[in-house]
Amino acid sequence: MDKRLYQLYESILVADSLTEVEQITQQIVEKLGFSHFVYLFIRHSDNKTEPQVVQFGTYPKAWIEQYIAQRYDLIDPCALHVRNHQQPLVWLNDLFSESASLRRYYAQAKSFGVSCGASFAVVRAFPKESAGMSIAKPGDANEQVDEVIAILPYGQLLTCYVHEAVVRLLKLSPPQPKRALTEREKACVRLAAQGLNDTVIADKLFIHLRTVRFHLSNAREKLGAKTRSQLIARALETNAIGL
Amino acid sequence: MDKRLYQLYESILVADSLTEVEQITQQIVEKLGFSHFVYLFIRHSDNKTEPQVVQFGTYPKAWIEQYIAQRYDLIDPCALHVRNHQQPLVWLNDLFSESASLRRYYAQAKSFGVSCGASFAVVRAFPKESAGMSIAKPGDANEQVDEVIAILPYGQLLTCYVHEAVVRLLKLSPPQPKRALTEREKACVRLAAQGLNDTVIADKLFIHLRTVRFHLSNAREKLGAKTRSQLIARALETNAIGL
DNA sequence: TTGCGACCTGTCAGTTGTGACAGCTTTTCT
DNA sequence: AGAAAAGCTGTCACAACTGACAGGTCGCAA
Numbered sequence: 101m102d103k104r105l106y107q108l109y110e111s112i113l114v115a116d117s118l119t120e121v122e123q124i125t126q127q128i129v130e131k132l133g134f135s136h137f138v139y140l141f142i143r144h145s146d147n148k149t150e151p152q153v154v155q156f157g158t159y160p161k162a163w164i165e166q167y168i169a170q171r172y173d174l175i176d177p178c179a180l181h182v183r184n185h186q187q188p189l190v191w192l193n194d195l196f197s198e199s200a201s202l203r204r205y206y207a208q209a210k211s212f213g214v215s216c217g218a219s220f221a222v223v224r225a226f227p228k229e230s231a232g233m234s235i236a237k238p239g240d241a242n243e244q245v246d247e248v249i250a251i252l253p254y255g256q257l258l259t260c261y262v263h264e265a266v267v268r269l270l271k272l273s274p275p276q277p278k279r280a281l282t283e284r285e286k287a288c289v290r291l292a293a294q295g296l297n298d299t300v301i302a303d304k305l306f307i308h309l310r311t312v313r314f315h316l317s318n319a320r321e322k323l324g325a326k327t328r329s330q331l332i333a334r335a336l337e338t339n340a341i342g343l
Numbered sequence: 344m345d346k347r348l349y350q351l352y353e354s355i356l357v358a359d360s361l362t363e364v365e366q367i368t369q370q371i372v373e374k375l376g377f378s379h380f381v382y383l384f385i386r387h388s389d390n391k392t393e394p395q396v397v398q399f400g401t402y403p404k405a406w407i408e409q410y411i412a413q414r415y416d417l418i419d420p421c422a423l424h425v426r427n428h429q430q431p432l433v434w435l436n437d438l439f440s441e442s443a444s445l446r447r448y449y450a451q452a453k454s455f456g457v458s459c460g461a462s463f464a465v466v467r468a469f470p471k472e473s474a475g476m477s478i479a480k481p482g483d484a485n486e487q488v489d490e491v492i493a494i495l496p497y498g499q500l501l502t503c504y505v506h507e508a509v510v511r512l513l514k515l516s517p518p519q520p521k522r523a524l525t526e527r528e529k530a531c532v533r534l535a536a537q538g539l540n541d542t543v544i545a546d547k548l549f550i551h552l553r554t555v556r557f558h559l560s561n562a563r564e565k566l567g568a569k570t571r572s573q574l575i576a577r578a579l580e581t582n583a584i585g586l
Numbered sequence: 587t588t589g590c591g592a593c594c595t596g597t598c599a600g601t602t603g604t605g606a607c608a609g610c611t612t613t614t615c616t
Numbered sequence: 617a618g619a620a621a622a623g624c625t626g627t628c629a630c631a632a633c634t635g636a637c638a639g640g641t642c643g644c645a646a
Contacts, residue, residue, distance in 0.1 A: 106492045113430065186465065186507040187356065188500070221503075222429065249349045253496030257431070260464075260499060264429040282592060295573025297632060311594050317634080318592095327602090328633070330538025332575045525622060540602060554624050560604080561622095570632090571603065 101254070105131065112261045113268075118156055121265045126158050128258055132251040134237045136214050138164070139262055141231040154266060159236075163212040172205050178219035182232030188256055189219045190248050191241045213238035218248050220259035231266075233259045279322040286341045288315040293332045293341070344497070348374065355504040356511075361399055364508045369401050371501055375494040377480045379457050381407070382505055384474040397509060402479075406455035415448050421462035425475030431499055432462045433491050434484045456481035461491050463502035474509075476502045528562040529584045531555055536575045536584070 108128055115121045129137045138157035155164075166172070173179045177196065181189040189195075196206035209215050217236030235255055237244075281289065284305075291301045298316070302309045316328065323340060325331040335341045351371055358364045372380045381400035398407075409415070416422045420439065424432040432438075439449035452458050460479030478498055480487075524532065527548075534544045541559070545552045559571065566583060568574040578584045 101493050101496055103489060103492060106495065109430075186503045186510070187352075188503070246346060249346060250344050252349065253344055253500040256503060257496040257499045260429045260431070267429070284593065292572050293576035295569040295576075297570065299632085307593090308595060310596060313633080314594075320634095326538040327540065328572050329535050329575050332572050333536035333538075333579060336576060336579045527623065542602085550623085551625060553626060556603080557624075563604095 105254075109257065109261050112265050115265055115269070118154075118266070118269055121262060121269070122156050122158070125258065125262055128254075129158075129235050132235070132254055133247060134217060134235045134251070136160070136217075136237065137233060137235040139231075139233045139259075139266070141229070141263075141266060143229045154270060157233075159214060160212045163209070163214065166208060170205075175199070175202055175205060177202075178234055179232075182219055182221040183230050185221060188221070188252050190245060190252070191215075191217050191219070191236075192245070193240070193242050210238075215239065216241045216244050216248065218252060218255055220256050222259060222263045231263055233262060281319055281322060281335075281340050282315075285315045285319040285322070288312055289319050289331060289335050290341050292316065292328060293336070348497075352500065352504050355508045358508055358512070361397075361509070361512055364505060364512070365399050365401070368501065368505055371497075372401075372478050375478070375497055376490060377460060377478045377494070379403070379460075379480065380476060380478040382474075382476045382502075382509070384472070384506075384509060386472045397513060400476075402457060403455045406452070406457065409451060413448070418442070418445055418448060420445075421477055422475075425462050425464040426473050428464060431464070431495050433488065433495070434458075434460050434462070434479075435488070436483070436485050453481075458482065459484045459487050459491065461495060461498055463499050465502060465506045474506055476505060524562055524565060524578075524583050525558075528558045528565070531558040532562050532574060532578045533584050535559065535571060536579070 105128070108124065108131075112121055112124050115124060125137060125139075129135070136158050138159040139155065141154040143152040167176075178189060178191070193206075196202050196209075206215065214234075214236035216239045217234055219232060219234040222231040222233075233255075235251075235258075241248075287305060288301055291304060292298075296304070298309055298312045302312045305312070316331070319335070320326070320328070320331045323331055323334040323338070325334050348371070351367065351374075355364055355367050358367060368380060368382075372378070379401050381402040382398065384397040386395040410419075421432060421434070436449075439445050439452075449458065457477075457479035459482045460477055462477040463475060465474040465476075476498075478494075478501075484491075530548060531544055534547060539547070541552055541555045545555045548555070559574070562578070563569070563571070563574045566574060566577040566581070568577050
């Protein structure tokens with residue numbers, strides 16, 4: 101990797117908008133000898149049925165629409181791989197020949213010019229999230245394996261940079277409570293999450309029952325939780341008691 | 344990246360032991376022109392005070408001991424970066440000159456022959472986890488920046504492979520409950536985590552109060568939780584209601 | 587020194603969750 | 617057909633939590 105290319109990667113980190121990230125990324129993708137890329141980020145938050153989705157890239161729009169409409173995410177080996185593994189997946193024809201629906205899917209991908217490439221994962225940047233990226237070009241996957249393998253390291257690194265930028269730009273990053281808990285509050289919440297009741301928590305912390313309830317009540321108030329259960333959930337989800 | 348090297352990377356995935364992973368990784372690291380590497384994985388589980396740690400590599404043992412004894416993890420810019428970012432960090436002298444303790448730390452690193460290199464992150468593979476890897480060699484960091492940048496993509500990719508192998512070998516992967524919850528149980532737990540009480544949950548699911556309690560009771564039993572709070576915590580931590 | 591934030595404690599009425607008895611239907615797999 | 621698993625429902629006593637009133641000390645920074 102020469103310094104010139106490295107600087108291009110680094111410029112992703114200071115981009116002002118997703119559009120700019122997209123544009124730089126496409127530039128790199130082309131330098132690597134590919135024509136399209138797509139980035140996808142999904143976060144499931146429990147208070148909504150609909151997950152939060154960030155998606156951009158240079159895949160043909162029509163293909164993206166098809167993909168979503170047909171729920172290809174359920175069978176797409178790339179999507180499945182990215183959810184469960186850390187290392188990249190090099191596309192091979194065999195991957196897409198297991199079932200009729202998979203073959204249909206791959207035929208469509210081919211017709212859109214995204215049939216040869218690789219997928220990279222950002223395994224769960226945070227709880228209940230998953231993100232990944234694919235880069236692709238037209239043509240037969242098997243015939244161009246070597247070219248794909250050649251750029252694997254660059255693709256993986258690119259994915260890291262893009263994800264970092266997305267997290268920054270969309271402030272998706274560390275879900276954090278607006279109001280931090282004090283040490284005592286954290287201690288009480290932690291113990292409560294372990295299933296201890298107030299009396300036992302009081303004993304463990306060498307304070308009175310009333311005090312435990314006071315702290316837990318403050319914690320609830322701070323995290324905007326109506327009940328102890330919601331407090332636990334919020335605390336875990338927002339990493340309020342984390343690490 | 345030639346096929347030969349790629350196969351070496353892939354062989355990490357089928358290694359039978361951490362020792363083997365370590366050996367192959369070292370081989371790659373040397374191919375990249377470096378002399379040492381270290382991999383670190385930390386998981387905090389709330390029922391223990393002590394976090395679970397996986398650590399291996401080819402850093403000098405004496406240095407690792409120093410590092411731990413001196414609690415360098417608290418000031419080491421590499422460790423900090425890896426916890427908060429996705430992209431690699433290229434070591435530069437400036438990084439280690441902010442404070443006296445930092446300069447002392449870096450002087451020691453230098454004396455152990457690990458003063459020039461880069462750090463790569465696996466950002467929180469799962470909740471409350473963090474992992475990363477560094478590769479290094481002796482000499483002045485600033486003077487060899489270009490060589491470090493040159494191998495960044497390979498280092499990042501290597502990190503992915505190593506982490507994947509670690510997860511597999513140590514079965515650290517997806518914390519999962521031994522006993523899965525049924526759909527109804529999950530629904531009840533999910534709503535409970537949102538702070539709803541049993542009566543409201545019953546209304547939402549169009550079932551009776553008694554039934555909600557029955558399901559929650561089963562869920563508690565399955566996850567081995569004594570209380571509703573612990574149930575929520577366990578369910579979130581083990582992804583029992585996940586995604 | 588005044589104020590603020592973390593920490594600690596008290597009482598009481600009312601709400602909610604839990605455990606220990608139960609028994610019922612429907613679907614799915616063998 | 618028979619068993620197992622999922623889902624659903626009932627009652628009662630007791631344990632645990634919550635809200636709304638309070639009250640206090642200590643240390644630190646403006």
